[in-house]
Amino acid sequence: MRLLMIGAAAAFICAMICASLATADTARNLEEGERLFHARCGYCHLDGGTGTFMLGRRLGKDKALLEKRTDLNPDFIRHVVRAGIGSMPPHNRVELPDSELDLIAIYLSRPTSARESRP
Amino acid sequence: MALVLPPNVSAKSFQQALDAFAGVVGREWVLATEEDRHTYLDAFSIGDADDHVPSAAVGPKSVEEVQAIVRIANEHKIPLWPISRGKNLGYGGSAPRMSGTVVLDLGRMNRILEVNERFGYCLLEPGVGFFDLFNYLRDNRIPLWMSVPGNAWGSVVGNALERGYGYTPYGDNTGHICGMEVVLPNGEIVRTGTGAMSNSPCWQLFKYGYGPSWDQVFVQSNFGIVTKVGLWLMPEPESTMGLSMQLSNPEDVGWAVEALAPLRLTGVIQQSPSIGNSLRVAAVQSQRSEWYKGDGPMPESVLREVLQKFNLGWWGVNLRLYGYDEVNEVNARVIKNAFAKYTKQEFAISKWHRGDPVADSGAGIPSVAALQVVNWRGGRGGHVGFSPVLPATSEHVLKQFRSTRKRYEEIGMDYYGSFTLFERYVTNINMMIYDQDDAAITAKVRALFKVLVDDAAREGYSEYRTHLSYMDEVAHTFNFNNHSLLRLNETVKDALDPNGILAPGKQGIWPKALRGRKV
Numbered sequence: 044m045r046l047l048m049i050g051a052a053a054a055f056i057c058a059m060i061c062a063s064l065a066t067a068d069t070a071r072n073l074e075e076g077e078r079l080f081h082a083r084c085g086y087c088h089l090d091g092g093t094g095t096f097m098l099g100r101r102l103g104k105d106k107a108l109l110e111k112r113t114d115l116n117p118d119f120i121r122h123v124v125r126a127g128i129g130s131m132p133p134h135n136r137v138e139l140p141d142s143e144l145d146l147i148a149i150y151l152s153r154p155t156s157a158r159e160s161r162p
Numbered sequence: 163m164a165l166v167l168p169p170n171v172s173a174k175s176f177q178q179a180l181d182a183f184a185g186v187v188g189r190e191w192v193l194a195t196e197e198d199r200h201t202y203l204d205a206f207s208i209g210d211a212d213d214h215v216p217s218a219a220v221g222p223k224s225v226e227e228v229q230a231i232v233r234i235a236n237e238h239k240i241p242l243w244p245i246s247r248g249k250n251l252g253y254g255g256s257a258p259r260m261s262g263t264v265v266l267d268l269g270r271m272n273r274i275l276e277v278n279e280r281f282g283y284c285l286l287e288p289g290v291g292f293f294d295l296f297n298y299l300r301d302n303r304i305p306l307w308m309s310v311p312g313n314a315w316g317s318v319v320g321n322a323l324e325r326g327y328g329y330t331p332y333g334d335n336t337g338h339i340c341g342m343e344v345v346l347p348n349g350e351i352v353r354t355g356t357g358a359m360s361n362s363p364c365w366q367l368f369k370y371g372y373g374p375s376w377d378q379v380f381v382q383s384n385f386g387i388v389t390k391v392g393l394w395l396m397p398e399p400e401s402t403m404g405l406s407m408q409l410s411n412p413e414d415v416g417w418a419v420e421a422l423a424p425l426r427l428t429g430v431i432q433q434s435p436s437i438g439n440s441l442r443v444a445a446v447q448s449q450r451s452e453w454y455k456g457d458g459p460m461p462e463s464v465l466r467e468v469l470q471k472f473n474l475g476w477w478g479v480n481l482r483l484y485g486y487d488e489v490n491e492v493n494a495r496v497i498k499n500a501f502a503k504y505t506k507q508e509f510a511i512s513k514w515h516r517g518d519p520v521a522d523s524g525a526g527i528p529s530v531a532a533l534q535v536v537n538w539r540g541g542r543g544g545h546v547g548f549s550p551v552l553p554a555t556s557e558h559v560l561k562q563f564r565s566t567r568k569r570y571e572e573i574g575m576d577y578y579g580s581f582t583l584f585e586r587y588v589t590n591i592n593m594m595i596y597d598q599d600d601a602a603i604t605a606k607v608r609a610l611f612k613v614l615v616d617d618a619a620r621e622g623y624s625e626y627r628t629h630l631s632y633m634d635e636v637a638h639t640f641n642f643n644n645h646s647l648l649r650l651n652e653t654v655k656d657a658l659d660p661n662g663i664l665a666p667g668k669q670g671i672w673p674k675a676l677r678g679r680k681v
Contacts, residue, residue, distance in 0.1 A: 077315050087533075092530070092531075093533050093534045097534065097537050102450070115566070118629065125200075126197075127542075129537075129543070130533070130537050133200060133201040133205065135193065135198065135202055135256070135267070136193050136201070137191070137193070137219065137270060138248075138269050
């Protein structure tokens, strides 16, 4: 019984550590995704950018700034970046490797909880 | 999109070449899926995307990898289309001239190798973008200014190699190249100018070297793969002064050129003043359907409404003085006096002094805002530019303006043009904007382009740069002595690139095996 309790405690501690590691990973991914979004997409998609302007005209001002959108999912983002959409040309894997696109997609589709915890 | 193989290359040999490329750069950087091929098509195609389909792309990280790829390409007779960042938008983007060509994407070679503040130069790899260099200069507080084109998404090196222009006194980008490193079609590396000495401290200082000077031979050409470029940067001036004026009538462009040309020739104005029609501004700030829904060109009455809304004239003249306060003040007086002979209007003046926010300075600040114009007709927007060079006189400019505008209207499009003055010549950029999925409008664009090339050739005007689909036509207009310049280019091509692997058809220069064939 005692052994069982020790085992359960160890499992609990391990789960906590894993969860906290996963949280740390997620936070790092979001941070890196944000940095990459600004570096690779920011020319057009930050405030005042040509992409923001075009999206505002086509979809309305509430959908113009990609960072503020809550209706984007990773697969859609990956598809749009590789296929292009409207006046946005496709982006190849040299200018934006899959590993970087994945992080940008994670960042833009982050859940509300991740948005609230960040300033 | 089906795979198009290079001419005379079997599927087996092609695959062997891709495997060999992967051995050099790693499998990750051989881009050969259907999606990959799609990403290298001309992003602004004029209904001609099928004529310029790449078979794959390969992305080296170093000059040694470029050499290894070139050797493999020779072995398997695989044509390569080098791009720096592939943003030659309006001229074919990242797509190759000939379908089946493998794009050699140099975007991963993106090191800023040197910035020299004392002498005002940088040494760059092809993958360095305008934003990258701008951020580097700003973050390191280096007081050197860049020359930046209207759309600054692309590569600094790539733009200079395609003879792009900026708006500062260093605006002739190709003219400010000083020293290159080039991989020849046989895989050998050369350095031009004094870079050919192993210990020269002057590679980025003295353009010519000794004997024939090669830099410009590798510009807009298919004789080598440029892997490093020295480029002069402008020392930050003490102050700048912008002068702008709106001109009310279409014919005013004539006297404006007459007033400006002597000032540009004598160096009173050291950058290149532009005179652009106001549709350029309207297309950034609005869409055509907000003003007019008809198929033909917007009637003059509608255009006047647009101009009134944005408080614009038919043309906008913009120029800027760079230098010392006192000198700029004197030069501004000379310019005002020159204009006073033709108009009672005053210039709108803006002044910047070192230490003021750089946004208002007239420095080369990268932006992609100009790309907004492709939304003029909505849909999947695109643009293409027809860009002849004329003598800097009102006679030539007015004649070209009237003739081009008439052609736009005959074919049913909105005239969209600008004239930029250099010391002795004017570049005349004529933009055509379209929805790529509207077959009727892209057909009009192709027809208009062809007519404009023919019209210009009759007047003896060449283009300084053109879209992939018109490279042969424009090369053909250089017809002195039964096209002896083209024969010279072909002789050099065959000597340097006997297997014809490098950018077949670029600027109308085809390798022997493909010459005269429709590929």
